Amino acid sequence: MDIFANLALGFSVALSPYTLMLAVAGCFLGTIIGALPGLGPSNGVAILIPITFTLGLDATQALVLMTAVYYGAMYGGRISSILLNIPGDEPALMTTLDGYPMAKAGRAGDALVLSGVASFVGALLATIGLMLLAPMLARVAYLFGPAEYFALYLLAFCTLGGMASNNQAKAALASCIGLGIAMIGVDNNSGLPRMTGGHLHLMDGIDFLVAIVGLFAIAEVFFFIESHGKGSSIGVKLEKVRIPWRDIRETTPTMIRASGVGFVAGILPGAGASLGSFLAYMTEKSIAGPKGGFGTGVARGIAAPEAGNNSAAGGALVPMLTLGVPGSGTTAVLLALLMTLNITPGPTLFTDRPEVVWGLIASLLIANVVLLLMNVPMVKIFVRILSVPAWILLPGVTMVSFVGIYSLSGSYFDLLLMIGFGALGYVLRKLDIPTVPVILGILLGGNMENALRRAMVLSDGDATFLFSSPIAIGLWIAAVVGFIAPMFLRSVLTKPQAVTD
Amino acid sequence: MTKRLFKAVFATAVLGFSAPVAVSAAECIAPANPGGGWDFTCRQIGKIMFDIGAVDQPVQVTNMSGAGGGLAYSHIVNERNDDNDVIIAASSATTTRLAQNAYAGATADQVRFVGAIGADPGVIVVAADSDYHTLGDLVSAIQADPGSVAFAGGSAVGGFDHLKPLMVLQRAGFDDIRSVRYIGVDGGADAITQTVGGFTQAMTGDMSEVVGFLNAGEIRVLAVLTEERVPGFDDIPTAREQGFDVVAVNWRGLYVPRGISDEDFNGWADKLQQVADSDDWAESMAANGLAPFTMVGDQFQSYVDNLVVEINTLSREIGVIQ
Amino acid sequence: MASDRIFGLVSLFVALAYIASATQIQTSFLADPVGPKAFPMLVGAVAALSSLVLILRPDPDPSWPIGRTWVSLLIAVVVLIAYAYSLKPLGFLVPTAIAAGVLSYQLSPQPRAAALTGVGLSVGLFVLFRFALGLSLFAFPKGWF
DSSP states (O other): OHHHHHHHHHHHHHOSHHHHHHHHHHHHHHHHHHHSTTOOHHHHHHHHHHHHHHTTOOHHHHHHHHHHHHHHHHHHHHHHHHHHSOOSSGGGTTHHHHHHHHIIIIIHHHHHHHHHHHHHHHHHHHHHHHHHHHHHHHHHHHHOOHHHHHHHHHHHHHHHHHHSOSOHHHHHHHHHHHHHHHTOEEOTTTOOEESSTTOGGGTTOOOHHHHHIIIIIIHHHHHHHHHTTTTSSTTOOOOOOOOOHHHHHHTHHHHHHHHHHHHHHHHSTTTHHHHHHHHHHHHHHHHHOGGGOTTSOOHHHHHHHHHHHHHHHHHTHHHHHHHSOOSSHHHHHHHHHHHHTTOOOSTTHHHHOHHHHHHHHHHHHHHHHHHHHHHHHHHHHHHGGGGSOHHHHHHHHHHHHHHHHHHHHSOHHHHHHHHHHHHHHHHHHHTTOOSHHHHHHHHHHHHHHHHHHHHHHHHTTOGGGGGOSHHHHHHHHHHHHHHHHHHHHHHHOSSOOOSOO | OHHHHHHHHHHHHHHTOOOOOOTTSOEEEESSOTTSHHHHHHHHHHHHHHHTTSSSSOOEEEEOOOGGGHHHHHHHHHHOTTOTTEEEEEEHHHHHHHHTTOSTTOOGGGEEEEEEEEEEEEEEEEETTOSOOSHHHHHHHHHHOGGGOEEEESSOTTSHHHHHHHHHHHHTTOOOGGGSEEEEOSSHHHHHHHHHTTSSSEEEEEHHHHHHHHHTTSEEEEEEOSSSOOTTOTTSOBTGGGTOOOOOEEEEEEEEETTSOHHHHHHHHHHHHHHHHSHHHHHHHHHTTOEEEEEETHHHHHHHHHHHHHHHHHHHHHTSOO | OHHHHHHHHHHHHHHHHHHHHHHTOOOOTTOOSSHHHHHHHHHHHHHHHHHHHHHHSOOOOOOOOOHHHHHHHHHHHHHHHHHHHHHHHHOSHHHHHHHHHHHHHHHSOOHHHHHHHHHHHHHHHHHIIIIISOOOOOSSOTTOO
C-alpha cells in the first residue's frame, strides 16, 4: 500500500529524538495555552511562531512543534471548561454544558479523563481520515456554494432552540444578541461600516474571544463575589481519580459518531471546530432523547463535543493543505507558517512535497499519543486546581483573561468590552438566559448573512436558488426537523434541564 | 499553580530559547490577524532581516487587526509617531483604503512609505473547463449579458480585487458597472474554490493565490495584469497585450511613522534593500508567486503618492466612492 | 416575574433602537439584492418578538443580591475598568498586583493574604507570559529604566 510507504516516510522524518522532544514540549505548552482563558489555539500558535525562527527549526520540525501546540490547545481548552465553567477556547464551549455539572458532582477527575480519551479518539479518527481521504475530500469544498453554506448555518441556529433553557424565547433572544453583535463592523458586501457609531475600534467587529472570556470568565468572578464560592465546583470534595472504564466503554459509539460529524464540519471551510463540537453535541442529544439527561453532567455530553471538536480540528487541515483555504483561525495561522517556510499549500502539495505532508501527518499521530499519555496522568494535577482557594484562583483567572485579550489588539477598548460582556453575562445567567447561543451567534452570524447575500447576488435575488442543490435541500430538511422536533418533544418532556448551570 | 508554572518555565528552558530581553528589538506590526498577506510580509521580512544580520535581534511581530489596517494606522499616527523601532506591513490594500478614505479621515501623508520588495501580479482566472479562453471572451460575454458572469474575489466590495475586473471592463468601454456581479469571500483560495465549484464564473485575485491551483490544472489564467509577462509564467498573456490596458499589482512593503528622522528612514530603506537582494527573499518570492518589484526610499514614496491619487480618481469614476 | 418583565422591556427597547439604527445604515452605490439592512432588521425583529414573549410569559424571579453585595460587585467592575485603562500607561506589574489584590480581598477579606496574592500573581503571571509565552508585556511604565 502506498499509504504505508508514505507513512513510513513521514515517521522517518518526524521520529528523531529532537523532533520527539519538540512534540512533547509543544503538547505541554499547547495544553497550558488551551487551558488559559483568552489564549486559544490560534493565538497560541501565533505567539509561538517566532520561536521556530529563533530555534532555527527546519520545515518539518517547525510543523511538528506547531501541530503539537495546536492539538495540545484543543485538548487543553476542556480543562477550564470542566473545572471552572470557563471555556479555555471557543471549541471547548460545549464541554461546559455537561463537564461542569459533572465536576460539581465531585467527578471532575472522571470528566477530565473521559474528555481526554474522547479528544484522543476524535483526533485519531480525523488524522486517519486526513491520511486516507484528504485529496478526495478536498473536492467536498467545491460542492459548497453560498446557498449550501447558508443552509448549514441555518441548521446550526435551528437546532439551538432544542438545546436551550426552559424558555425557548430566552434562547432565541440570546442568539439574537449574538447575531446583533456579529453585524457590527465593516459590511463585506458593501464595504461600508455598520452599527459602529463611527468607532474605529468596531470596524472589524467584536472578537468572539472578547465575548467568550467576558461572558464566562469575568461573569464567573462576579458570581463568586456574590456567593463567596458557594454552589461552585471549587472546594467540592473529590473522589479518587481513576480511569472511568465504564463511561469510556459506554460512550464509545458516541465518540465515533461525534468524530464523524466533527470531521465533516471541519472539512468545510468556515465552519471549523466550534460548529463541529456544537453539531456533535446536538446530534448526540437528539439521539439520546429527553432520557439522555444532557446538560446534567452525563458522560455522553462530555464525550460528544470533545470528540467532535478534536476531529474537526483534524478535518480543518484538509482544506488548508489541499486548497490553501483555512477552515478556522488556527489553520489560518498554520497556513501562514507554511508560507513563511516557503511551502504553498494547494492541490499539488501532496505530490510536490510528500515529506512535508506525511511528516505532518506522522507528527499529528505522535502529538496525539503524547497528549493522551500526558493528559491522563496529569488529571491528578489538574483537579488540584479546584483545591486552590477561590481568592487566589479567581483573581488569577481574571488577570490571565485580561492579558489574553490585551494580546489580541493591545488596546484597552477590548478590555472594556470584555468587562461589559462580563456584566451582561452575569445578568443573563441570573435570568436563566443561556449564554452559549450568544457566542454561536457572534461566531456564525456574519458568515450566515454573507452566505445569504452572496447567494442572492449570484441568483439576482431569486430565493429559489437557496434550494437549488440536493445538499442544500438536505440541510434545509434537517434544519426544519431540528427546529420543529423539540417543540413536540417538549410536550413529552415535562421539564427540560437548564443548560446554563 | 506554582508547580505548573515551574513546569512551563522548565519546558521553555528545555526548548532552549532565550527570552527576548532587550526592549530595543525592532517590532513589525501586521495590521491583520495571523495568516494573511500582511502577516506574511512581517514574518518573512523580519525573519530575513535577522538571518542576514540587518538587525541583531529577531524582529518581533505584533498582530494588530482592526478596520482593515485602520487601527494600526491610527495607532502609529497618534501614539508612536516618533518611534524609530517599528515598521508596519503595507500593500496595495493600504493605499486603496487610504485613497477611498476608508481609514476614517487618515491620509497617506501621515506616515512614510519605506519601500516595496515584491509584488503580487493581479490575475483574472476561470475554471479549467470554462468556455472562456481569453480575456476578450469574458469581456464580450459580460457586454452581451452582464448577468452571465459573476466574479469572486478575496476583498470586500469596492476593494482592490473588485476594482481589477471593473478596470478591465472600463477600458473595454463598458459603463454599466452596477450590473457586474461580484461576491467578496474570505480570501483568494476561497474565491477559487467557489469558481472551480461552478458557483461563480471567474475569479479575480493575485498570482500567489492561484499558483497551486494552476499547477494542479484546476484553473485557467485568462490574463495577468502586469506590464510584461511574469517570469516563470511565460505562457500567461498580459491584459495589455489582449487590448485591455490595465496594470494592477499588489505590492508588498512597509511604512514607518512620519516623525522619525531621515537617517532612520534611510536606515530602514537600506535594510529593506538588503532583504530584497538576499537569496532567501528570491527563494521566498518564487515559492509564493511574487514578481520582483523593488522600490525603496523616496522613489517609493512618490510612487505611493501617485497611486493614491490614481485609485481615488478611479474609485470616483466607477462609483465605488462618492 | 418582575425581573423577566424588566429585562424583556429593556431588550425590547434595545431591539427597536437596533432596528431604527439599521435603517440608517449607509447603502453603497454597488448594493446587492439583499443589502446591508435586511439582516440586522430581521435580527432586531426576532429579538423584539422574543422580548414580548418574555414580558407576557415571565419565569419566576431569581434571587438577586442584596445591598452590600451590589456595592462589592460595583467595586469589582470599577477596579476592572481602572485596570483596563492603566495596563498600558503603568506597565503590567503594579496595576496587576493592585487589581488582583482587591479582587482577592473581595472574595475573602484577609488583607495580608490578599496582598500576597496580588503580588504573587502579578510577578508569577508576568514571568509566565513574558518568558514562557513570549508576549510583549512591559513590567513597568516606559522610561522607568
